[in-house]
Amino acid sequence: MPDPITPRLAELRQQFGLRLRELREGHGLTQERLSELADVDRKTINRIENGMYSPHLDKVFQIADALSVPARDLFEWDSASHRR
Structure with missing residues (x-):
């Protein structure tokens, strides 16, 4: 059974996921x-x-390429506005 993730990692996964959704919807996909x-x-x-999966770096690059954005754009979010 995998080790449980820390609250900090869980929060970062949530933020990353919300940013991905924001970019995807912004591209009308x-x-x-x-x-x-x-x-x-x-x-x-x-x-x-949904913050349930942390993608490998290769997948991050594939997703960024599909969105036609630099990979770093997936990691740029405003912490205050992306909390659930």
Whole structure:
């Protein structure tokens, strides 16, 4: 069984997921369409957006390329505005 993640990591996953959703919706893409463009399973996109999965760096690059944004854009968020 994997080790539980720390509260800090859980928060970062949430923020990353919210940022991904924001960029995806800003590009007018569904999770399904992004998954096709990025060659990443749609369920994986959903899990990332919901903070349930931490993607490997290769997947981050694939997703960024599919969104036509630099990978760093996925890591740029305003902490105050992205809390649930």
